[in-house]
Amino acid sequence: MYLKRWSVLALLLCFGLLTNSCDNEVDVVGDWKEVPVVYGVINPLPLFEPMEPHYIRIEKAFLDPRTDAFQIAQRPDSLYYGPFDLEVILFQQSLQGSQVISTALDTLERVSAVDEGFGDREEGIFAASPNYIYKSDAVVPVGAYLMLKVKNLSSGKEYDIYTKAIQAGDLDLTGQTFRNFRVNTPSTSLGVKWVNYDQGSQDWIFRDINFNWATPTDAAVYDLSLDIHYYEFEVDESQTGEPEIAGTRVLKTLTWTPFRSIMASGSSEPKGLCSACPATYERFVEGDGSVAQEINGENFFRYLASNLSSTTDNNIRRCFSHFDVQVDAAGVDLANYLKANAANQTLVGGLFPAEPYTNVPDGYGIFTTKMFTNKKGYDLDDEVLEYLKFGEITRDLGFRDYSCN
Incomplete structure (x- = not known):
């Protein structure tokens, strides 16, 4: 035929x-x-x-x-x-x-x-x-x-x-965070340490940071995003220490989505409203009830280097403020x-x-x-701020080795 x-x-x-x-x-x-x-x-x-x-x-x-x-x-x-x-x-x-x-x-x-x-x-x-x-x-x-x-x-x-x-x-009224859909790690109590300087080898060592969240019922796929907040300002290059020029500071944000379409462990099955009802709905049978992804520090710095312009030929400088984590879930x-x-x-x-x-x-x-949940107010460890200024990947981006907060 x-x-x-x-x-x-x-x-x-x-x-x-x-x-x-x-x-x-x-x-x-x-x-x-x-x-x-x-x-x-x-x-x-x-x-x-x-x-x-x-x-x-x-x-x-x-x-x-x-x-x-x-x-x-x-x-x-x-x-x-x-x-x-x-x-x-x-x-x-x-x-x-x-x-x-x-x-x-x-x-x-x-x-x-x-x-x-x-x-x-x-x-x-x-x-x-x-x-x-x-x-x-x-x-x-x-x-x-x-x-x-x-x-x-x-x-x-x-x-x-x-x-x-x-x-x-239920929604936690302190923010867009659901009690059983929440970012578990990392904690906001300590600065995120994506890199440290090894005194023995005198090398920068990149580290993995684990991002883990609890899964809501019937969610099966996720995106993980970071809103990276930083300030740009002008400095007086004619003076020692390049002091910041008052009134030039502007808050900016980069949204980085290092992971898309993360599949939760589990399986789908057709199911009705009741045992005798037609199986018109697809339901998700969860696995261990949490999802985790690791972000390596090198990837974090390379993202900044790819999305921010060099400041080697101008008087623009930057300093880090904080970052927020958002997890988007879908059925x-x-x-x-x-x-x-x-x-x-x-x-x-x-x-x-x-x-x-x-x-x-x-x-x-x-x-x-x-549906989404987020966790706000992550700081960076002091050594991460130091790498932003002096590290090979980001040293041309004009970051100061301290937070603007």
């Missing part, structure tokens, strides 16, 4: 939470059918937390054996459903006795991404403008069972997409999607790639939830 291969182009949204390269081409074999493309990450919060809008991209895959796919990709009406084509409702599901109850949280509105402050798409395969997304102002409780119902009002076709919101316990649906995507990228040979993971029935994409 002869199979004709048609190319379907569809946007794969790169999540702000866990940024990864996105493939633009999906291979489909067979007759035409309606194929929705849905990408959305919902951020559940306790009810007393300030709410931010949720945004979901909903588009359609397209298929035309008579027209070049790259030409079709530049036609907005080939990418987007019409303004009145879809009804999109976010539901919370719960159990009353043996009956599953669906409660509508919000009906999503189609909006312009430009009007929401996101701008047009980058120039490329797809039409850059217009850029439509769907917006919700729903307050989504932590741990909620969620269903996104997408109904095509023209064709009558409905798509029910399920995900389980991450459950992270098992995204973890499964990333694993499948990685498996497809390593495929060699064969007519077609492996089937991409999706929790969108008869479609493509992913619908999941996210």
